[in-house]
Amino acid sequence: MTKSHPSEALLEVDNLHVSFKTHGGEVKAVRGVSFTLNPGETLAIVGESGCGKSVTARSVMRLLPEHTSRITQGSIRFKGRELTQLTEKQLRELRGSEISMIFQDAMTALNPTITIGEQIMEGIIRHQKLSRAEARRQAVEMLQLVGIPNPELRLKQYLHEFSGGMRQRMMIAIAAVGRPSVLIADEPTTALDVTIQAQIIDLFKMLQRTTGVSIILITHDLGVVAKIADRVNVMYAGQVVESGTVRELFHQPQHPYTKGLLASIPRLDTDRGLPLAPIPGTPPDLFAPPAGCAFAARCSHAMEVCSAYMPQPTPVTGSHEAACWLQDPRARQAFQTPPKISIKTALG
Template sequence: MSGPDSSSPSDVLLEVKDLHVSFTTYGGEVQAVRGVSLTLRRGETLAIVGESGCGKSVTARSLMRLLPPQTSKIRQGSIRFQGRELTGLTEKQMREIRGSAITMIFQDAMTALNPTITIGEQIMEGIIRHQKLSRSEARKQAVEMLELVGISNPESRLKQHLHQFSGGMRQRIMIAIAAVGNPSVLIADEPTTALDVTIQAQILDLFKLLQRKTGVSIIMITHDLGVVANIADRVNVMYAGKVVESGTVDEVFQHPQHPYTKGLLASMPRLDSDRNTPLQSIPGTPPDLFAPPKGCAFAARCPLAMEVCADFQPDTTSLSGGHGVACWLQDARAKQMVPPNANTFIRSAIG
């Protein structure tokens, strides 16, 4: 069975099919991404969510071919951008796409930006390289972009260095650098993790503003379901290198079908819950991706697991409204068994 995809070919900007990425380490080969498929449509925000180590950031960096070639490898799969296959491009060809058609915002601005040169030079560098403009024209664009992302006195700010900006302003500068070339796709990898809730809300509003003004498509990588609910149109939930559930945010949040998704949602604090009620958690730990399980990777932690879950990987079952889930509970071929040890967190999530 194939996953859901209700979009027409003309709407799809980026399409990933059966992507497998591994890393060579002293301890062996880590299978970090194991058959990920996703689509990004024009003008939408797609969130990729999951706990640390699930493969979401590796997936994002694979789209831009930013993984270290010495230790990483795309073992199989396809990444097509505007109909063009990216996995076979040379590094020179990819450099023409990075920073212009596809750009990326990283989590930590202090390590992603250069503290030794001015902010203006860093913004203008991409403009001059990709748009072939003069320095005066590039400077004008840089000023306009700083104004757009909400930095006051942009003319004087261009001359300043990274240490002269707060954390929220640094993130705005990162967004300005990524968006100044009017890219088709903007990938944001945990862009609000280190920010307080007030600044986080401002940054998310800025992404929405950019999308309205430029029509850019956004891939938002996050472990924060609150961010997903605030900004995304669709969401892919990842676990152990695989997409286990996908669909619109409303479908996945209001009608979750995979036990892992239900567990994530049950662990979120709720405004309508008693403040003395403890948050629920998912017992156990993710599997070792040096030797992934042959069946469903979540089976060992899942209170609804059946015998088939441990022995075979589930296909993605298409539900209504483009909602897809990779779980044997949704597969008509699985025997209907009474699940053992249905823990409280699942019962609560199911309601």
Template structure:
């Protein structure tokens, strides 16, 4: 393993038991997160992004889910072997998660102040007076006015953007080394999205926290990420520094995602390209490449054997049979400039 990585996930497999059978939601995911880095995980809904995040936090439902294989290490400590009591000491203190929907993640019956203070009292052993002072500071930091008044209010008294700011304040109040943001801008308009992304940048500059940004919005990826992992059908199919991925995508699925977003250099009225077909059934994953049935460049071997991950230049890796020396090459593609994707946010 890479000793300078803060968080390491190796060959993670996660499955869910259902009435219809076993769903293999995550199939061999590996990732590295370094100190102060922002890693984006992108892909269609259902590709395993959120399950990977919840696995890191050990927040999967206990009655029907299990990590069947793999390792999750934080600062060299194996998280999969910790008891629930030990994990409660890790959550919030070392690793914190920001959920997509604050209305379901926060408690509507408790005041915002009670929820902010709860974690810092538990993990940092502060008195209620000290915890309250810290909560006020965090609300000010995330840009909420009149923090003393706001501490006494409940969730329904805040707008969507302010709820997301409260979620960020709650996650950051104990100064964790790793923040996991699970689609934190999905339900927000583009103006509030930009403000939330600026808040993440400021938080990283101030605390040097590492960030995992889970999203399907490539505009968000272009504007905040250092590296990108592209997931499909529970697997990482391509990983690269953000500029390299936008300029030189090598997996047909990554190209399909980039072709499906609005571009300022497209002719007016031009239709967006959609990826044909649907993702595979993870009750019975395909034995070959999971993207083969939707891929315009699929070969016979793609349906028979899973491709190995191949390292290209630098940190760029891709799992695709097209990287084999015997395969035909994809037609050249003009660079998908990062600035274009950033501008697509509005």
């Protein structure tokens, strides 16, 4: 989809294909994903569960299980370095120091038998080759930075002694302590109440201001996207179906799936009692992906060509693309523009 000039891009993913081997056959989880990430920006990847968001993110860090998954095609370049060709030893040096990931569930991502201090200090000692005393000092500073009170005491505590919001802050501290260039956040606000969500979003913004880190945000929450993202990639059935700036995606969505996601958001500017508009049907089976547009079976605008041929990304503006046959000049007359949705409305 939309790509930046190579000299500007920090991370470049080009035509990425990822498959999983199962007893039932090969699952084609990611099918030709392309995007770029520029220094200091936040790129959101959105879509429903199973669309390939987390698989794409884990592929960047090469964290998928080798015995069941493989990158069948494509390129992942970080600062011009091809990550798909690195050895496991080279990847271990890269993870944590250059690219870090905040996993979705702190209770399963963190070790409940080791103190929080040991888990934060581990990366500092490994990548920066510092003494335990200096690593401890940096760990205290990082806890202060992410808003954890009494950091000296907290270093000695275990996971069960923290609330959900505090655990998420710990995850961010562990990921950010090595001062990486790229921070991948996989559903960082899931299962948190709206007040804590707002605090976590503000924390990401603060980290970006103070460290200049670039963020890839994996989420299904469009309200969070509206608050923090610069650009958005909308994924469906392992593909990026639309990409653009936040304003373009919220004000001028072009793909029917993007419009469906926006239409499913509760509105405050309409009459109360108006039912939500869910997207009918179910995603396609990725054991045998359709030959054409993966959304065709659920799309009210689908034409014969949609099921037969895969649509290619079509520029809408210089920064906005949509992979949809409705963008073809011959189909423009069938295209219906829905009422615009503002970012403020999406936030509720």
